[in-house]
Amino acid sequence: MSFLNAFLLVVDSSIALAAAIPVLVGLAAAIAMGLAISKAVEGIARQPEAEGKIRSTLLVGLAFIETTAIYGLFISLLILVL
Amino acid sequence: MAEVSSSANTIEAKIKKIKKPMAKKTKVAIFTMLGLSLIAVGLWLVQKLIFGYNPSIGDVAGEMFPSIAFTVTLFGTEFSISQSVVSGWITVGTLIVIAIFYRCLLVPKFKVVPSKIQVLGEYIVSFFDNSSKSIVGHVSKSMGPIVFAMAAFICVGTLMEMLGIRPPNADINTCIAMAISTFILINFYGLKELGFKKRLMHYVKPIPLIGLITDIAVPISMTFRLFGSILSGFLIMSIIYSVIAPVVPAFLSLMFTWFHAFIQSYIFAILSLTFVGEAIE
Numbered sequence: 001m002s003f004l005n006a007f008l009l010v011v012d013s014s015i016a017l018a019a020a021i022p023v024l025v026g027l028a029a030a031i032a033m034g035l036a037i038s039k040a041v042e043g044i045a046r047q048p049e050a051e052g053k054i055r056s057t058l059l060v061g062l063a064f065i066e067t068t069a070i071y072g073l074f075i076s077l078l079i080l081v082l
Numbered sequence: 083m084a085e086v087s088s089s090a091n092t093i094e095a096k097i098k099k100i101k102k103p104m105a106k107k108t109k110v111a112i113f114t115m116l117g118l119s120l121i122a123v124g125l126w127l128v129q130k131l132i133f134g135y136n137p138s139i140g141d142v143a144g145e146m147f148p149s150i151a152f153t154v155t156l157f158g159t160e161f162s163i164s165q166s167v168v169s170g171w172i173t174v175g176t177l178i179v180i181a182i183f184y185r186c187l188l189v190p191k192f193k194v195v196p197s198k199i200q201v202l203g204e205y206i207v208s209f210f211d212n213s214s215k216s217i218v219g220h221v222s223k224s225m226g227p228i229v230f231a232m233a234a235f236i237c238v239g240t241l242m243e244m245l246g247i248r249p250p251n252a253d254i255n256t257c258i259a260m261a262i263s264t265f266i267l268i269n270f271y272g273l274k275e276l277g278f279k280k281r282l283m284h285y286v287k288p289i290p291l292i293g294l295i296t297d298i299a300v301p302i303s304m305t306f307r308l309f310g311s312i313l314s315g316f317l318i319m320s321i322i323y324s325v326i327a328p329v330v331p332a333f334l335s336l337m338f339t340w341f342h343a344f345i346q347s348y349i350f351a352i353l354s355l356t357f358v359g360e361a362i363e
Contacts, residue, residue, distance in 0.1 A: 067306065073314055
């Protein structure tokens with residue numbers, strides 16, 4: 001019986017962890033994206049003619065930042081499934 | 083005096099000319115929206131009343147992984163074909179049909195003053211041509227079409243979700259295949275452009291072993307980025323479909339299906355170009 005209780009505890013905590021990880025990772029990714037976008041907007045305001053280059057670089061950088069958030073999501077999916 | 087009034091008249095006429103089509107456009111847009119939402123409600127009612135379709139959130143968990151569509155027996159052994167393979171081939175078929183239609187029916191009619199569909203095609207092709215030219219330089223003749231094909235596959239495959247077909251990129255195997263093909267392209271062009279010795283030098287030159295780690299990280303990060311974003315969009319949309327069926331998904335799918343499809347295909351294309359450009363430098 002105690003084994004079953006411990007098992008249930010593990011299952012519940014793993015679900016809580018799976019919910020918590022994407023939230024934390026999303027927080028970090030959102031802060032990083034905000035920094036990147038604010039710098040890009042500053043750059044465009046200072047040099048409007050460089051908008052195209054700044055935009056494409058920004059999108060690639062945002063993709064890299066998004067990858068970290070997706071790693072968190074992936075780990076939470078692994079916790080849920082395995 | 084007469085001149086002034088005539089010029090004022092022309093300005094007014096111009097304003098009228100500018101104003102009229104816009105009003106027409108907004109009217110058309112509003113009526114299209116209303117019609118589409120009516121169709122959505124009608125389809126939902128038909129689904130609910132005739133087919134008795136009543137999904138719950140519990141079904142969503144089963145959609146995380148592709149299920150087996152059908153099994154084929156060849157030479158005495160059974161092969162199980164997953165949903166992703168089927169939807170991938172549907173995507174490829176759609177792309178081929180669109181390409182043949184465009185080439186055989188629309189390209190011979192091209193004019194100097196382009197029609198709308200010609201502008202669309204020229205815009206897409208010149209976008210990929212120009213970005214590959216600016217990033218990879220002289221190998222853009224082969225890289226541009228390859229990257230265009232990958233982006234078209236991702237975009238159309240994700241938009242298949244609108245028809246209720248599971249997107250092929252919501253399976254990790256499809257994403258691994260695409261990332262590995264990018265990896266092969268990176269190494270092929272690196273070896274071809276720089277030669278064997280120079281290509282191997284980048285493993286040791288600035289800091290030893292960091293090139294190796296980069297080479298391993300590229301396909302993994304490309305795989306998980308594509309897989310994670312497409313799968314999360316797909317799961318969110320299936321949750322929304324199962325909770326609120328009418329009208330609302332039509333607007334939310336704009337964010338979670340269309341936006342994802344275009345942004346992910348763009349990012350995948352630009353990242354492959356960037357990595358190839360790094361390898362041939």
